[in-house]
Amino acid sequence: MRRLLQAELLKILKQSKTYYALGAILLIELLIFITAYYQGSAILDLLLNNLRQSFYFEGTLLNGNLIMYIVLNSLWFNVPLILMIITSGLMTDEYKDGTVQAVMLQAVKKWQFIRAKYITAMVFTVFVIAFMMLSTFALAYTVFGTGDLVVYIGTLNFFESKEAFRRICWAFASGAIAMVFYSVVSITLAVFIKEAAKTWIAAALFLIVTNLLLKADFGLAGLNNVFFPKLIDTWQQLFYYETDWLKIGVNNALLILYIVAFAAVGIFTFQKKDIG
Amino acid sequence: MRLALLLFFLSTQFVQAQKVDADLMRIKQRMDSVKQFSAAVTLNLDVPFIKMPTKRVQIKYVKGKKMAFSSDDFVMLPKRGLDFSLNEIFKHPFITVDRGIEKRDGRNLKVINVIPTDGKSDLVLVTLYMDTKAVRIVQSEVNTRKDGSYTLLMQYAKNADILPDYMEAGFAIERLKIPLNFMGRDTKIDRKKMRSMDTKTGKIKMQLSDYHIAMI
Numbered sequence: 011m012r013r014l015l016q017a018e019l020l021k022i023l024k025q026s027k028t029y030y031a032l033g034a035i036l037l038i039e040l041l042i043f044i045t046a047y048y049q050g051s052a053i054l055d056l057l058l059n060n061l062r063q064s065f066y067f068e069g070t071l072l073n074g075n076l077i078m079y080i081v082l083n084s085l086w087f088n089v090p091l092i093l094m095i096i097t098s099g100l101m102t103d104e105y106k107d108g109t110v111q112a113v114m115l116q117a118v119k120k121w122q123f124i125r126a127k128y129i130t131a132m133v134f135t136v137f138v139i140a141f142m143m144l145s146t147f148a149l150a151y152t153v154f155g156t157g158d159l160v161v162y163i164g165t166l167n168f169f170e171s172k173e174a175f176r177r178i179c180w181a182f183a184s185g186a187i188a189m190v191f192y193s194v195v196s197i198t199l200a201v202f203i204k205e206a207a208k209t210w211i212a213a214a215l216f217l218i219v220t221n222l223l224l225k226a227d228f229g230l231a232g233l234n235n236v237f238f239p240k241l242i243d244t245w246q247q248l249f250y251y252e253t254d255w256l257k258i259g260v261n262n263a264l265l266i267l268y269i270v271a272f273a274a275v276g277i278f279t280f281q282k283k284d285i286g
Numbered sequence: 287m288r289l290a291l292l293l294f295f296l297s298t299q300f301v302q303a304q305k306v307d308a309d310l311m312r313i314k315q316r317m318d319s320v321k322q323f324s325a326a327v328t329l330n331l332d333v334p335f336i337k338m339p340t341k342r343v344q345i346k347y348v349k350g351k352k353m354a355f356s357s358d359d360f361v362m363l364p365k366r367g368l369d370f371s372l373n374e375i376f377k378h379p380f381i382t383v384d385r386g387i388e389k390r391d392g393r394n395l396k397v398i399n400v401i402p403t404d405g406k407s408d409l410v411l412v413t414l415y416m417d418t419k420a421v422r423i424v425q426s427e428v429n430t431r432k433d434g435s436y437t438l439l440m441q442y443a444k445n446a447d448i449l450p451d452y453m454e455a456g457f458a459i460e461r462l463k464i465p466l467n468f469m470g471r472d473t474k475i476d477r478k479k480m481r482s483m484d485t486k487t488g489k490i491k492m493q494l495s496d497y498h499i500a501m502i
Contacts, residue, residue, distance in 0.1 A: 065362040066363045067360070158359055160360075168338040170339055
């Protein structure tokens with residue numbers, strides 16, 4: 011198992027796609043930085059316009075914590091799309107190059123092979139989110155400094171710098187679970203579809219539909235609380251003024267169960283399917 | 287006849303111009319004796335659609351200058367209401383109208399209306415509740431041309447204190463107009479709730495401590 015994992019990690023490290031993905035994430039961060047630098051004050055002015063009539067403001071809200079929050083918002087679409095493309099490649103490349111047959115000729119069990127793929131995808135996803143978090147922390151705080159965070163979620167919520175940092179760290183942790191979910195789904199899709207381009211389309215569709223369903227009201231409270239599209243934005247709940255830690259914990263636990271379920275479906279299908 | 291009317295009009299204006307309440311003048315004189323002061327202020331904002339933790343800010347007042355603030359955090363301070371010196375009222379000519387005595391918390395407060403007589407003044411009408419024994423203002427209701435209306439409530443630790451240890455500014459505030467691209471993805475727009483929140487009353491509660499007052 012360890013050898014399989016090492017081999018998979020080596021493959022992901024060797025392929026150029028991985029570095030394109032990291033480059034794309036850095037580019038997204040850079041664009042957010044440039045936009046924030048030139049337009050951040052204007053956006054905040056617009057946001058706080060009503061308050062400006064009654065109040066003097068002392069201190070700045072355009073700071074590293076706000077940048078971190080904006081970067082976190084790329085977890086909605088940009089980052090999962092990149093992750094799904096890269097991680098689905100772990101399987102589709104094997105089908106395309108015919109290496110899956112070569113591996114199966116070795117003393118490797120099918121379920122062990124596919125399990126190593128899922129674990130590699132998870133490790134890679136967590137690594138990407140950690141990379142994203144650390145690079146943004148370094149850049150955001152160096153360029154913009156620290157300060158209070160203002161977030162609009164129903165109410166205008168202000169968090170003091172330390173509290174904002176704590177919440178951002180938790181949001182990255184919760185967001186990482188959502189990203190792992192997408193990566194696992196992309197491998198499962200690859201097991202079914204096999205072809206890279208078709209898998210990417212299916213993955214993008216899955217991402218779009220999930221995002222659309224997030225806003226949909228299913229009428230039943232149970233479904234609204236446990237259906238996976240309703241769980242992927244759990245990281246956002248860390249920016250409510252009163253944090254419901256129990257709900258956040260339950261949501262993340264449910265999402266982990268979905269991850270296990272999607273992986274189980276993929277492993278079972280791969281085990282049963284003819285690899286040819 | 288016209289001359290008589292003109293003389294009558296001018297004489298009423300003259301009489302009105304004299305009508306500046308003597309107790310208000312005493313309070314103003316007392317406030318003018320403050321050369322400068324500094325204090326630590328603990329701020330608590332009470333607005334239905336704004337959630338903000340308790341903030342701390344240092345304020346410094348020097349006579350004839352604008353109040354200066356300093357804080358490590360982001361703070362919001364009311365634009366109006368920190369005019370301890372009453373300069374805003376005395377900036378332009380005005381008349382006062384005695385509204386009698388009102389009893390509040392066991393104290394007799396003299397109520398007067400301050401009506402600016404100069405169009406340049408941003409104030410339209412100010413109602414002051416004065417503790418004439420302690421020579422200080424306890425409450426004011428201010429109507430302005432540009433910044434709407436607001437109320438001020440002041441509490442003092444000791445009877446001899448010239449500056450309050452607690453202030454509460456009440457104001458009307460319009461609901462937030464949030465640009466859509468700034469809204470969180472799971473932010474639901476409750477139109478009914480939003481309409482009911484068109485204008486709300488907000489309060490900012492200020493606890494003042496560590497005063498350093500220099501008198502003339």
